[in-house]
Amino acid sequence: xxxxxxxxxxxxxxxxxxxxxxDVVRGDLAECGVRPGRALREVAGLVxxxxxxxxxxxxxxxxxxxxxxxxxxxxxxASRWWGIITGVDVANYWVLWDFSxxxxxGYRNDVIRTAVWLGAAWCALAGWSWTSGFVVGRLxxxxxxxxxxxxxxxxxxxxxGTGTVVHRAPNPPLQYHLILVVFPRLARTFLVILPMALGAxxxxxxxxxxxxxxxxxxxxxxxxxxxxxxxxENSIVFGRGLAPPDPGPDGFVVSADDPRPWWPLSFVMxxxxxxxxxxxxxxxxxxKSAHA
Amino acid sequence: xxxxxxxxxxxTAVARLGDAAYGVAIRxxxxxxxxxxxxxxxxxxxxxxxxxxxxxxxxxxxxxxQRGGRPKRMVRITSKGExxxxxxxxxxxRVSRGVAWASTR
Numbered sequence: 598x599x600x601x602x603x604x605x606x607x608x609x610x611x612x613x614x615x616x617x618x619x620d621v622v623r624g625d626l627a628e629c630g631v632r633p634g635r636a637l638r639e640v641a642g643l644v645x646x647x648x649x650x651x652x653x654x655x656x657x658x659x660x661x662x663x664x665x666x667x668x669x670x671x672x673x674x675a676s677r678w679w680g681i682i683t684g685v686d687v688a689n690y691w692v693l694w695d696f697s698x699x700x701x702x703g704y705r706n707d708v709i710r711t712a713v714w715l716g717a718a719w720c721a722l723a724g725w726s727w728t729s730g731f732v733v734g735r736l737x738x739x740x741x742x743x744x745x746x747x748x749x750x751x752x753x754x755x756x757x758g759t760g761t762v763v764h765r766a767p768n769p770p771l772q773y774h775l776i777l778v779v780f781p782r783l784a785r786t787f788l789v790i791l792p793m794a795l796g797a798x799x800x801x802x803x804x805x806x807x808x809x810x811x812x813x814x815x816x817x818x819x820x821x822x823x824x825x826x827x828x829x830e831n832s833i834v835f836g837r838g839l840a841p842p843d844p845g846p847d848g849f850v851v852s853a854d855d856p857r858p859w860w861p862l863s864f865v866m867x868x869x870x871x872x873x874x875x876x877x878x879x880x881x882x883x884x885k886s887a888h889a
Numbered sequence: 890x891x892x893x894x895x896x897x898x899x900x901t902a903v904a905r906l907g908d909a910a911y912g913v914a915i916r917x918x919x920x921x922x923x924x925x926x927x928x929x930x931x932x933x934x935x936x937x938x939x940x941x942x943x944x945x946x947x948x949x950x951x952x953x954x955q956r957g958g959r960p961k962r963m964v965r966i967t968s969k970g971e972x973x974x975x976x977x978x979x980x981x982x983r984v985s986r987g988v989a990w991a992s993t994r
Contacts, residue, residue, distance in 0.1 A: 617949065618933065620959045620960060621912060621933075621949075621959065621960060621961065621962045622912075622929060622933070623957065623959055624952075624953075624956035624957060624959030624960060624961065625912045625913050625916075625929065625956070627955070627956050627957040627959065628913050628953075628955055628956045629913055639928060639929040639930070640929070642928050642929065642930035643928075643929045643930040643933060643934075645930070646930040646931075646934045647934070650934065
């Protein structure tokens with residue numbers, strides 16, 4: 598039983614090696630007839646040496662410094678905040694929904710505004726995550742599994758030690774656990790980590806991106822980013838507490854006259870999309886030059 | 890070309906083995922010569938380093954049944970590798986001249 602588990606581990610660990618090297622190493626182990634425990638030590642030793650050598654390159658570090666930490670932390674806050682907002686909206690409409698209300702223009706507009714905002718927020722989260730993953734995949738193809746794992750860790754741990762105004766409410770009702778915990782986790786898993794991993798996989802394959810579709814996608818993401826830029830600011834101000842909420846002259850927090858010291862963060866979130874656009878544009882331009 | 894001790898051992902093992910130089914054989918040669926275990930990690934990272942320096946060339950051999958149908962990584966020393974190993978040997982001989990452990994041989 599232990600032997601089988603050990604060989605299974607050897608098989609699993611050796612998958613971190615390139616295909617050709619994996620075959621050679623497993624052939625060597627078979628020829629030497631080594632015991633499974635020693636085989637595991639040997640393969641693990643080689644994998645560690647290979648991984649350490651990969652980190653001697655500057656590109657994985659650039660991916661961590663420019664994407665994994667800064668954008669990971671921002672996505673961590675945005676996904677928690679918007680997960681909570683989604684949960685609150687879903688809970689409100691679940692409890693209060695009545696089709697007859699749609700006859701009232703005010704209610705109808707409110708439903709439409711909420712749906713558009715939530716759609717934009719989800720689109721922005723998924724878009725920022727996919728494009729960030731794409732850049733990480735291009736920069737650190739061979740260290741991808743570790744970089745993506747680190748990104749997931751930053752996204753899930755980025756808000757540790759911080760609260761939101763919703764969390765600060767004394768003795769929240771039990772059903773709010775769903776809103777405060779479950780929805781943010783769902784948002785992080787399906788709108789951040791999953792798109793990021795898919796983007797990283799795509800970026801690592803160095804694909805030819807269709808220029809038209811890429812331009813359309815980036816424009817859509819830019820539009821969504823503009824729509825939700827205040828929400829991103831709020832996720833930082835109320836979540837991280839970097840700046841106290843400033844209500845502006847009207848005395849109401851989150852209204853049109855609030856100062857927006859953090860709105861440029863939306864541009865930070867858009868730089869991976871600009872990179873994706875540049876990659877698609879360069880390929881398209883090269884293709885035209887080749888035809889000419 | 891600067892060589893490390895382990896790199897020199899590997900170049901010597903590869904030169905001695907000739908056409909039969911591949912992972913397992915090189916490893917056995919080094920272990921027999923030094924009496925120390927040689928790990929797969931040290932072996933293959935050194936092979937890569939020497940290949941990058943242009944001191945050896947590697948190619949994939951044919952799969953064999955005793956290896957479970959998997960190929961060998963065959964290794965050949967280059968003329969640059971021979972020069973580097975020769976220079977290292979000369980340096981060791983020169984620096985060892987007159988010392989107790991060298992004169993007793």
